[in-house]
Amino acid sequence: MPPEKFQWSHLYDEVVTSGLCTGCSGCIVACPHDVLGYNDENGVYRPFHLEDELGPADCTHGQKGCTMCTRACPRFRAWEPELDEHNFGRVRQPDEAYGIVKDIVLARATDKVIHDIGQDGGLVSALLIYALEHDVIDAALVSYLEGDGTGWQPVPGVARTRQDVLDSAGSRYTYSANALAYKDAVEGGAERIALVGMSCMASVPAALKTRRAGKPARRFTLSIGLLCSKTFDDAIFEDLLQLKYGLQRSDIKRSTSRAYSRFGPTMAATSKCHSKSAMHSRGRAAIHAPTSLLNMPTSQPAGSVRIAIGR
Ligand SMILES: Cc1cc2nc3c(=O)[nH]c(=O)nc-3n(C[C@H](O)[C@H](O)[C@H](O)COP(=O)(O)OP(=O)(O)OC[C@H]3O[C@@H](n4cnc5c(N)ncnc54)[C@H](O)[C@@H]3O)c2cc1C
Ligand code: SF4
Numbered sequence: 259m260p261p262e263k264f265q266w267s268h269l270y271d272e273v274v275t276s277g278l279c280t281g282c283s284g285c286i287v288a289c290p291h292d293v294l295g296y297n298d299e300n301g302v303y304r305p306f307h308l309e310d311e312l313g314p315a316d317c318t319h320g321q322k323g324c325t326m327c328t329r330a331c332p333r334f335r336a337w338e339p340e341l342d343e344h345n346f347g348r349v350r351q352p353d354e355a356y357g358i359v360k361d362i363v364l365a366r367a368t369d370k371v372i373h374d375i376g377q378d379g380g381l382v383s384a385l386l387i388y389a390l391e392h393d394v395i396d397a398a399l400v401s402y403l404e405g406d407g408t409g410w411q412p413v414p415g416v417a418r419t420r421q422d423v424l425d426s427a428g429s430r431y432t433y434s435a436n437a438l439a440y441k442d443a444v445e446g447g448a449e450r451i452a453l454v455g456m457s458c459m460a461s462v463p464a465a466l467k468t469r470r471a472g473k474p475a476r477r478f479t480l481s482i483g484l485l486c487s488k489t490f491d492d493a494i495f496e497d498l499l500q501l502k503y504g505l506q507r508s509d510i511k512r513s514t515s516r517a518y519s520r521f522g523p524t525m526a527a528t529s530k531c532h533s534k535s536a537m538h539s540r541g542r543a544a545i546h547a548p549t550s551l552l553n554m555p556t557s558q559p560a561g562s563v564r565i566a567i568g569r
């Protein structure tokens with residue numbers, strides 16, 4: 259009997275509608291027929307099928323054998339052991355709550371401009387600028403602010419220069435599906451792409467590589483994950499900040515989240531998070547990068563280096 263092929267109908271039942279979906283948009287990026295859309299209205303953040311033919315829960319291409327969306331999904335079936343095995347040749351042990359790490363360092367940008375503009379010392383921006391200026395990547399998928407920035411609405415976008423990276427620095431505590439900017443990056447000629455995203459999204463490149471999901475798997479070169487103990491949707495401004503504290507959006511210059519620093523990794527892993535699965539809240543921030551970029555021993559295969567960053 260031929261092996262079962264997992265397609266959109268499986269993803270829809272087991273992830274999209276089961277509460278496991280994080281809204282990372284990996285399935286949309288990987289879909290070769292462009293039949294998936296993204297609903298980010300009212301804090302939903304879920305993929306949906308654009309074709310009417312078989313209804314929302316099935317796909318004509320999937321019925322003919324396409325499996326790309328399930329291969330890209332970091333929440334489909336036993337994703338964590340699969341990815342660990344692929345990256346490190348073994349699964350993590352119970353005492354490796356951070357995942358399998360080479361080292362854990364406390365770091366910040368030494369460039370004062372980057373340091374001052376970054377959320378917590380600018381390490382993420384410094385890494386991106388280094389990678390762009392040293393021919394490691396052609397572009398990075400990051401998060402900008404919509405319009406003049408006073409609305410605090412994040413918009414996925416592409417950074418190709420130091421100035422772009424600086425313009426996108428800082429954290430927005432609502433969900434930003436940065437992977438959705440992949441198409442723009444490729445249309446602009448990028449072949450080596452970095453992805454910045456919360457931990458759930460930062461697993462997408464590893465899922466794509468582990469399950470050999472075509473060109474996107476080859477193009478993602480650097481993956482930087484931000485620890486996320488929880489995200490908010492836009493309603494926080496009206497429902498909490500305005501009503502309870504009388505704060506207008508335009509009065510807020512910067513926001514931060516300190517759950518992890520105060521309570522440690524166990525609390526971070528059990529806090530309410532964007533998906534109902536707390537599994538992705540492991541480690542504060544993780545980087546997957548070519549060994550050359552991080553000056554690590556070359557015995558480790560490219561794409562397998564992972565570093566946890568502390569504040
Ligand atoms: C929703 C959310 C919740 C977080 N919760 C915690 C927490 O509880 N405890 C903790 O210690 N740290 C938390 N962080 C991580 C922290 O805010 C910083 O992102 C991290 O410490 C890196 O700081 P930096 O100065 O190096 O980043 P910067 O150099 O400022 O770079 C930040 C990068 O993140 C991108 N970005 C900004 N907002 C988003 C977003 N919403 N989605 C995807 N990418 C984005 C930017 O475009 C930029 O590339 C959270 C981050 C987010 C986005
Ligand atoms: S089965 Fe293929 S065509 Fe259908 S949604 Fe998934 S990736 Fe797209």
Ligand code: SF4
Nearest residue numbers: 279280282283285331
């Ligand atoms: S790839 Fe991401 S957005 Fe798509 S179903 Fe899986 S978790 Fe949800």
